[in-house]
Amino acid sequence: MRQVILTLAALAVLGAVAGAATIGLGLFNVSARIDHLPPVHWALHTTFEQNVRLRAPDPAAVPATLEDPGMIRLGAGHYDSACRFCHAAPGEAQSATVRAMNPVPPHITEAAAKWQPHHLHWIIDNGVKMSGMPHWPSRARDDDVWAVVAFLAQVPGMTAQDYDGLLPRVADRPAGLAYCATCHGADGRGGGNPHVPRLDIQGAPYLEAALEAYRQGRRDSGIMHHAARAVEPALLPGLAAHFASRDPGAAPAPAPPGPPGTEACRACHGPWPEPRNPLFPELAGQHAAYTATQLRLWRDGLRAASTPQEALMKKAAHALEDADIDAIAAWYAALPAAPDG
Amino acid sequence: MRRAAGVLWAMLLSGPAAAARQSVIHPAGEDAALVAGLFWWLLGGAVLLWLLMNGLFLYLTRLNPVPLSRRLAEMLIIGGGVLLPTVVLAVLLGVTLQKIPMHMRPGDGLRVHVTGEEWWWRVEYWPEGADAPIVSANEIRLPAGQRTDVTLGSARVIHSFWIPALGGKLDMFPGRETRMSLLPQIPGTYRGQCAEFCGLSHALMAFEAVVMEPADFQAWLTAQAAPALPPADARAARGRAVFFAEGCGGCHAIRGTAATAGAGPDLTHLGSRTTLASATLPMTEAALAEWIADPESAKPGALMPGYGHLSGAELGDLAHYLKGLR
Numbered sequence: 001m002r003q004v005i006l007t008l009a010a011l012a013v014l015g016a017v018a019g020a021a022t023i024g025l026g027l028f029n030v031s032a033r034i035d036h037l038p039p040v041h042w043a044l045h046t047t048f049e050q051n052v053r054l055r056a057p058d059p060a061a062v063p064a065t066l067e068d069p070g071m072i073r074l075g076a077g078h079y080d081s082a083c084r085f086c087h088a089a090p091g092e093a094q095s096a097t098v099r100a101m102n103p104v105p106p107h108i109t110e111a112a113a114k115w116q117p118h119h120l121h122w123i124i125d126n127g128v129k130m131s132g133m134p135h136w137p138s139r140a141r142d143d144d145v146w147a148v149v150a151f152l153a154q155v156p157g158m159t160a161q162d163y164d165g166l167l168p169r170v171a172d173r174p175a176g177l178a179y180c181a182t183c184h185g186a187d188g189r190g191g192g193n194p195h196v197p198r199l200d201i202q203g204a205p206y207l208e209a210a211l212e213a214y215r216q217g218r219r220d221s222g223i224m225h226h227a228a229r230a231v232e233p234a235l236l237p238g239l240a241a242h243f244a245s246r247d248p249g250a251a252p253a254p255a256p257p258g259p260p261g262t263e264a265c266r267a268c269h270g271p272w273p274e275p276r277n278p279l280f281p282e283l284a285g286q287h288a289a290y291t292a293t294q295l296r297l298w299r300d301g302l303r304a305a306s307t308p309q310e311a312l313m314k315k316a317a318h319a320l321e322d323a324d325i326d327a328i329a330a331w332y333a334a335l336p337a338a339p340d341g
Numbered sequence: 342m343r344r345a346a347g348v349l350w351a352m353l354l355s356g357p358a359a360a361a362r363q364s365v366i367h368p369a370g371e372d373a374a375l376v377a378g379l380f381w382w383l384l385g386g387a388v389l390l391w392l393l394m395n396g397l398f399l400y401l402t403r404l405n406p407v408p409l410s411r412r413l414a415e416m417l418i419i420g421g422g423v424l425l426p427t428v429v430l431a432v433l434l435g436v437t438l439q440k441i442p443m444h445m446r447p448g449d450g451l452r453v454h455v456t457g458e459e460w461w462w463r464v465e466y467w468p469e470g471a472d473a474p475i476v477s478a479n480e481i482r483l484p485a486g487q488r489t490d491v492t493l494g495s496a497r498v499i500h501s502f503w504i505p506a507l508g509g510k511l512d513m514f515p516g517r518e519t520r521m522s523l524l525p526q527i528p529g530t531y532r533g534q535c536a537e538f539c540g541l542s543h544a545l546m547a548f549e550a551v552v553m554e555p556a557d558f559q560a561w562l563t564a565q566a567a568p569a570l571p572p573a574d575a576r577a578a579r580g581r582a583v584f585f586a587e588g589c590g591g592c593h594a595i596r597g598t599a600a601t602a603g604a605g606p607d608l609t610h611l612g613s614r615t616t617l618a619s620a621t622l623p624m625t626e627a628a629l630a631e632w633i634a635d636p637e638s639a640k641p642g643a644l645m646p647g648y649g650h651l652s653g654a655e656l657g658d659l660a661h662y663l664k665g666l667r
Contacts, residue, residue: 263602267591273599274585308650312588315646 032102045103048128052115056122066117066150070193070289075151076166077183078223079108081230083148086132087111091160103131112155120149138222140302143293145222147195174242176235179227188243194289200246201285201337205278207240213306220297220304248285251336258331264316265328268309270338279309285337292329295320363532365505369552370525371488372444372508379437386429444509448490448522453481455493457500457513459644460539460546461606461619466562475566476594478606479619481533482551483507484558488524501537504550510536525552532620541642547620568597569609569666580662583655587648595666605645612667618643629660 022028036044065071080089086105088094094107106114115123125142127135136145151166170186172178177186184190188199199207213219214228215236231239258266266272269283283291297303298317305311320328361367368374401409409417450469455462464481465474481504483489493502495513503510508523535546553561572578584590590600596609614624621639622628634656636643648656 263600264591264604267585267600267602268588272585272590274590275582276588277586280588311650312646315644316591 032100035102048131052119052122055126056116056118059116059118062117062121062149063146065195065289066146066153068150068195070195071147071150072154073151073166073191073193074183074195074223075147075149076163078148078226079151080167080182081179082226083108089160090155090158090163101132105132108152108155109158112152117149117153120152121145124148136222137217137225138220140220140304141222141297143297143302147223174235174238176231176239177242179231180239180243183223183227184243188246194287195293196287197290198248198286198337199243200248201282202244203278203282204237204240204244206281207244208237209279209307210281211236211240218304219306219310220302248337250339252339258335262328262331265332268312269332271335277309279307282338283332284335286332288326288329288333291332292325295325295329296322299325361506362530363505363534367506369527369529369531370507370523372521372523373504373506374526375440375443376509379440383433390429444511444521446488446522448488451484451487452490452492453483455481455491455502455513457493457495457498457502457535457539457546459497459642460535460542460640462546462548463496463606466565468562475562476596476607477565477610477614479548479616480551480614481548482553482558482561483523483525484555485525485528485552487555488522490520490522492518492520494518498539499537500535500539500546502533503536504531504533506531507550507552512537525550528552528554530615542640545619545621545640549615549620551615564613565610569595572662573665576658577662577665579655580658580660583651583659584662587651592645608663608666610666612664624664626657626660626664629663630656633659 035041086094086098086101087108088098090109094105098105112120121142123133125136125145127133136142138144167182168185168191170178170181183193183196184199188201190196190198210219211228214221214224215233217225219225228236258271265283268276268280270276271284294303295317298313299320301314303310303313305314365373365380366377368377452467454465454467454474456465462479462481464477464479466477467474491502493511493513494517495515497515499515500513501510502513504523507525508521511519511521513519529552531550531552533548533550535543537543539546572581584595585599590598590602592602592605594601594603594607594609596607600608612624616622617624617628618632618636618640622632630653632639633647634649634651635647636645637647651659
């Protein structure tokens, strides 16, 4: 008995010494040139695949908007900026550098064909540890991940030409505009995409505050947090001014007051007969889908206040029913944009 | 600190010095006198019965402890245990049943409709024949010597309306109107209080009830019906601009301006009220500014968002404008 215990103790000490030496002396070679042994590769990859299948959201949670052209275009815009470097575009080969990663990121056509939309949502939202795949940069929100999923669902069979058709290209004046215009259009109307907010109706102070909040991650959106950091901070005020000065096609006179009960919205977001704080966003003319999404985020406590003015929305939206939200969003979408000033 | 000050203030209002302001046994109206009368008669009767029972008990067990005849014992049990309570309770039932309808005798013309909100009181005055009410909040004024109809409702949860010095209490239900009437007799300022637990700030849901001479009341009501005064000075004008720029009109009405919303209390004549935040704070510019900056520190759970991000000057100007709305 005594001999068994001594043997086990000696083995434990030897194991600890070997482990400490491997870590402390750097004995394990982490070179990406050296592939995993086949059983190790199998174990790691199977763990990943089974993990995705176990943890992916219920297929019933896949939103009905997945085939919306606007969702697909928004997802393509984000993919082009954030994901293309590693996974390439349809009809495009991955770069030699990316092919030298270990593990090699799957080509977009291969990955999109392999997984169902709910699996893709989990992978994009969570990322994959020790593989180079990052998690979604927003913490509170995972709803905007669906735009990327919507795009990926269209990738099988997509040609390079189809892909380019999803991404409008404009001249880069002012600097950074070409990038913003991928989703928002040079005129700030995003080609009428209901999932991308109209910027032409906003004033510069609000746009600047929103961009800064996105850049710092105080305002949650995986898409805009990435986008606002992809542009030099010094360029943001110029971009805000560019979109603020677009002609929103405003009505010649202020819109008439809305039906009773809309005061709660109008006092901050217009139409309103007195001057308002320019940090409140304009909603007249805003796309209903975008307004409704944001109102639901406020109501459900998923949108954090990035400015003191935004904090007012928590109590303003806390008791809204879905029907109220849809009615408010539709009413604002039907209003003509407010005249400037 | 501010919350502590608010609570302290509320305690002072209801402390011994001001006991008569919120007291069933200091009635200031016919309806409260009825309740107080019932209370005193019942108390007197209860004391009398207590003395009789204990006297009899003392006599039979200590002063004259002799066996009773079977006949006398049966008379005591049947007479004192069955007949006497039946008669006493029947008389009490008859008297009180007859008095219950008295709390809803028809009024002399004016109707006040009070809605329980979280946690404040929406008050509408409907003079006889009026098409639209005169809207106020968190303070109820009544003419002395006249019977006023009081109809009660609630926005979301059950509250209870009670001005102890003027009458009995009555529950306020969402989706159902209850009614009573009040005949105050002694002009003065009394205190009402929500008497049904209704959420976080239930204990801070109070109001002042001001009983006025009929002529004074008429003058006051006429003033309340008028639109708000324009800003009296440059500072008030700056405060008015803050009110409209920061979205206050999304919830509050100031009649005569673009602000017509009804989610929060009507502020048209806010400065003429005696208290702020339903009798939680004094009506001063300092208290107004503190309240606007952080309503929940004075009233936990208050639905009004805090405007602590406004500068001290903006808050001061806004408070000055609101206090000037007399």
